[in-house]
Amino acid sequence: MPEADAIRLAQQGDAAAFERLYRLHSRRVYSLCLRMVGNTAEAEDLTQEAFLQLFRKISTFRGESAFSTWLHRLAVNVVLMKLRKKSGTETSLDEMTEPDEESGGPRRDFGGPDLRLSGSVDRVNLQRAVEQLPPGYKSVFVLHDVQGYEHNEIAEIMQCSIGNSKSQLHKARMRLRELLHEALRDQARENRKAASADSGSEG
Amino acid sequence: MNAIDAMPEWMGKGNWKIASLLISGLLLCNIASAAIPPPRRLEQHFKVTAHPVITIHNPNGMVTVKAWTKSEVMIISTRASDDVEVEAEQMGNRVDVSTHATSDNVAPDDMRADYQINVPEDAELQIHDDAGEVNVANVLGDMNVETVAAGVDLEDAAGYLTVKTVDGPFQCLRCTGRIEASSISGNFRLWDLRSYHVRAQTSTGSLLFSGEFLPNGLYHLKTYSGVIEVRFSPGDSFDLSATSLKGRVNNQASLTPRTHAQHFYSRFGNSLFGTFNAGRAKVELSSFDGTINILKRE
Amino acid sequence: MATNTCKEFLNHLELWMEGERHPDAQAHLGSCTSCRNLVEDLNNIHQQARSWNLEEMNLSPRVWEALRFQLEQEGLIRSNDPSQPESSTAGWFSRWFRILPRPVMAGAYLTVLIVAAFALMKPIDKQINEARWLNGTQVSTTPLHAQLNTEQKVVYSLPNTNPVVTASLQKNMAIVDNYISLCEKSVREEPQNEVARDYLYDAYQQKADLLAQMTERGENAQ
Numbered sequence: 001m002p003e004a005d006a007i008r009l010a011q012q013g014d015a016a017a018f019e020r021l022y023r024l025h026s027r028r029v030y031s032l033c034l035r036m037v038g039n040t041a042e043a044e045d046l047t048q049e050a051f052l053q054l055f056r057k058i059s060t061f062r063g064e065s066a067f068s069t070w071l072h073r074l075a076v077n078v079v080l081m082k083l084r085k086k087s088g089t090e091t092s093l094d095e096m097t098e099p100d101e102e103s104g105g106p107r108r109d110f111g112g113p114d115l116r117l118s119g120s121v122d123r124v125n126l127q128r129a130v131e132q133l134p135p136g137y138k139s140v141f142v143l144h145d146v147q148g149y150e151h152n153e154i155a156e157i158m159q160c161s162i163g164n165s166k167s168q169l170h171k172a173r174m175r176l177r178e179l180l181h182e183a184l185r186d187q188a189r190e191n192r193k194a195a196s197a198d199s200g201s202e203g
Numbered sequence: 204m205n206a207i208d209a210m211p212e213w214m215g216k217g218n219w220k221i222a223s224l225l226i227s228g229l230l231l232c233n234i235a236s237a238a239i240p241p242p243r244r245l246e247q248h249f250k251v252t253a254h255p256v257i258t259i260h261n262p263n264g265m266v267t268v269k270a271w272t273k274s275e276v277m278i279i280s281t282r283a284s285d286d287v288e289v290e291a292e293q294m295g296n297r298v299d300v301s302t303h304a305t306s307d308n309v310a311p312d313d314m315r316a317d318y319q320i321n322v323p324e325d326a327e328l329q330i331h332d333d334a335g336e337v338n339v340a341n342v343l344g345d346m347n348v349e350t351v352a353a354g355v356d357l358e359d360a361a362g363y364l365t366v367k368t369v370d371g372p373f374q375c376l377r378c379t380g381r382i383e384a385s386s387i388s389g390n391f392r393l394w395d396l397r398s399y400h401v402r403a404q405t406s407t408g409s410l411l412f413s414g415e416f417l418p419n420g421l422y423h424l425k426t427y428s429g430v431i432e433v434r435f436s437p438g439d440s441f442d443l444s445a446t447s448l449k450g451r452v453n454n455q456a457s458l459t460p461r462t463h464a465q466h467f468y469s470r471f472g473n474s475l476f477g478t479f480n481a482g483r484a485k486v487e488l489s490s491f492d493g494t495i496n497i498l499k500r501e
Numbered sequence: 502m503a504t505n506t507c508k509e510f511l512n513h514l515e516l517w518m519e520g521e522r523h524p525d526a527q528a529h530l531g532s533c534t535s536c537r538n539l540v541e542d543l544n545n546i547h548q549q550a551r552s553w554n555l556e557e558m559n560l561s562p563r564v565w566e567a568l569r570f571q572l573e574q575e576g577l578i579r580s581n582d583p584s585q586p587e588s589s590t591a592g593w594f595s596r597w598f599r600i601l602p603r604p605v606m607a608g609a610y611l612t613v614l615i616v617a618a619f620a621l622m623k624p625i626d627k628q629i630n631e632a633r634w635l636n637g638t639q640v641s642t643t644p645l646h647a648q649l650n651t652e653q654k655v656v657y658s659l660p661n662t663n664p665v666v667t668a669s670l671q672k673n674m675a676i677v678d679n680y681i682s683l684c685e686k687s688v689r690e691e692p693q694n695e696v697a698r699d700y701l702y703d704a705y706q707q708k709a710d711l712l713a714q715m716t717e718r719g720e721n722a723q
Contacts, residue, residue, distance in 0.1 A: 161345030163363020
C-alpha cells in the first residue's frame with residue numbers, strides 16, 4: 001500500500017493503514033529516540049508515545065509538509081519533553097545553548113594542549129558525550145550526523161531556520177570535542193593514579 | 204383624513220419630514236452596507252518567550268511583519284471573502300499562521316488574506332507567500348522567505364536571511380548577518396548592507412549591491428543575463444574576481460593585479476582579478492552574458 | 502600558541518565544516534597544528550556518528566502490540582473496509598513524488614535532468630565539484646530521463662488555484678529552458694568551458710526546483 005493511500009485510510013481509522021505507516025517509519029523514529037536517550041526501554045516507550053500522538057492527530061495532517069517530516073517533528077517534541085521532565089527544570093523547550101561569556105556558543109579554547117582525539121572517538125566515548133549535550137544540541141546532532149537529515153529537513157522538523165540548524169550543529173560538535181577531551185584527560189589522570197598506586201605498593 | 208392628519212400632535216409636519224429623511228437615510232445605508240461586505244478583520248494575541256518561531260503560509264496577500272518590545276505576537280488578518288479562513292495556532296513558543304480555502308474553486312481574489320504581524324525582535328520567521336508582498340522591518344532573528352510572484356522587502360533585519368523568489372523582486376536595506384538570496388527573474392537591490400556573507404543569484408533579473416565589505420567577508424553575486432552593479436568606497440578592502448562569459452566587465456576600482464594562479468573562470472570570457480587596498484574581503488562576481496559594473500559609490 | 506589568526510579561523514570554522522574553503526583559512530590551516538587538529542577532531546566526530554546509522558535497529562514487536570491495543574481502546578482504529586476508494590488519478594508519478602518533501606523532490610528532478618545531460622554531452626571534468634550541484638537530498642530513483650518531457654507535461658496539467666502564480670511559474674520555466682539550451686549550446690561548442698558547465702548545472706538546479714514547486718502546488722490544489 002503506498003504511503004499516501006495509507007495516510008488517507010488511516011485518517012478514516014483503517015487498522016491496516018495504521019500498521020503500514022508504523023512499519024514504514026518506526027525504525028527511523030526508534031533510532032532517533034535511542035540516540036537521544038541512550039536507553040532501549042525508554043526509546044521504545046518514546047517511540048510508542050510518538051506514534052500514539054501521530055495517530056491521534058492524523059486527521060489534522062494536511063500535507064503542507066512531508067508526512068515523515070511531520071512525524072519526526074512529533075517524535076523530537078516527545079523526546080524533548082521527556083528530557084525536560086528528566087532534568088526537572090522548567091526551562092523552555094527552545095533553550096538550546098549553553099551560554100558562554102561572549103556570544104552564547106561553546107567556549108573557544110586557545111592555546112590549550114594539542115590533545116588529538118583520533119583513536120578516542122570511539123562509539124562508547126562518543127555516545128557518553130552525546131548524552132551530556134543539552135537537548136537542543138543533541139537533537140540537531142543526532143538528526144544530522146547520525147540520522148543523515150539535511151539542514152533544511154531539520155529546520156522543518158525542529159521548526160527552526162536552516163541557519164539555526166547549521167549553527168546548532170557546529171556548536172554541538174565543538175561541545176562534543178570539549179567533552180571528549182575532558183574524558184581523555186580524566187582517563188589519563190586515572191591511569192597515572194593507578195600507575196603511582198602500583199609503584200607505591202611495590203616499594 | 205389623510206395619513207399626515209392622522210399623526211399625533213408631537214409629530215408635527217416639520218418633524219415628520221425630518222424623521223422620514225432620517226429613516227430614508229438609514230434604509231439607504233443598510234442597502235449600501237449590504238452590497239459591500241463588511242471587512243473580515245481578526246486580531247489575535249499570543250504570549251511568547253525568547254526567540255519565538257513564527258511561520259506564515261499565505262497563498263495570496265500582503266504580509267507585513269514588524270518588531271516591537273512586547274513578549275507577544277499580535278496577528279491582524281483581513282480576509283477578502285468568506286471563502287477563505289485564517290488560522291493561527293500556538294504550540295509552545297511557536298506560532299503557525301495559515302490561510303485556507305473553505306471550499307473548492309475559490310477565485311484567486313477571494314483567496315486573498317492580508318496580515319499585519321508584530322513580533323519580538325528576536326523572533327525567527329518562516330514566510331511562504333506566493334503572490335502579494337512581504338515586508339519585514341527591524342526583526343533580528345533568522346528568516347526564511349519564499350515567494351513566487353510576491354516581492355520581498357527586508358529592512359534593518361539581521362540573522363541568517365534566506366530569500367527565494369521566482370520572479371518577485373527582493374530589496375534588502377541596512378541588513379546585517381548572513382544573506383542568501385536566489386531568484387529566476389526577480390531584481391535584487393541590496394543596499395547599505397553590513398553583512399559578512401552575501402550570496403545572491405538571479406538569472407535574468409538585475410543585481411545591485413551597495414554595502415560594506417567586512418574583513419574576511421564573502422560576497423558572491425551571480426546572474427545569467429542580468430546586470431550586476433557593485434558600488435565601493437575608497438576605504439573598502441577586497442579581493443575581486445569578476446567574470447562575464449559573453450558580457451562586459453566595467454571597473455572603476457584601482458586594483459592591484461594578482462600574479463598567482465586563479466579561479467578556473469579566468470580562462471574563459473572577460474575577467475578581472477585583483478585586490479583593492481589590503482584585499483581583506485572576498486568579492487566574486489559572475490555572469491553568463493550580463494554586464495558587470497564595479498563603480499565608485501557617490 | 503593562540504594568535505589572532507586562530508581566532509579568525511574559529512570565526513570561519515562553521516563555514517569550513519560546511520565545505521567553504523576561504524583561501525585565508527586554508528593558508529592558516531597549513532601553518533597551524535592546533536587548528537588542524539581541531540578540524541580533524543570535528544571530522545572524526547562526524548565520521549563516527551555516521552557509522553552509528555549503519556547499525557541495525559531492532560524494535561521490539563511489543564511496541565506495535567501495545568500501540569495497537571491503546572489505539573483500539575481509544576476507538577481510533579477500526580477493521581478494514583473492503584470498498585476502498587480509488588487512488589489518485591495522477592498515477593504513479595504523483596504517488597511517488599507526493600510523499601517527498603520539496604527539497605527531495607527537487608533533488609529527484611535534478612538527478613533526472615543531469616542523467617539526461619550526461620546522455621547528451623561528454624563526461625564532466627572531474628575537477629568540477631559534483632557535490633556542488635547534486636542536491637544532498639537526492640533520492641535514488643530509477644532512471645527517468647526518458648520521462649523528462651512527459652513529467653513536465655504532467656506537472657503543467659495539474660490544477661492550480663492561482664493563475665497569477667501558475668503564469669509566473671510557467672513563464673520562468675520558459676526562461677530557464679531557454680537558459681539551459683543556450684548553456685548546452687555553449688558547452689557543445691566549447692566542451693572545456695567550465696564556466697558554461699557551471700551555469701548549466703545551476704540551470705538544471707533551477708529547473709528541478711521549479712518543477713518541484715509546480716508539483717507541490719498542483720498536488721495541494723487537488
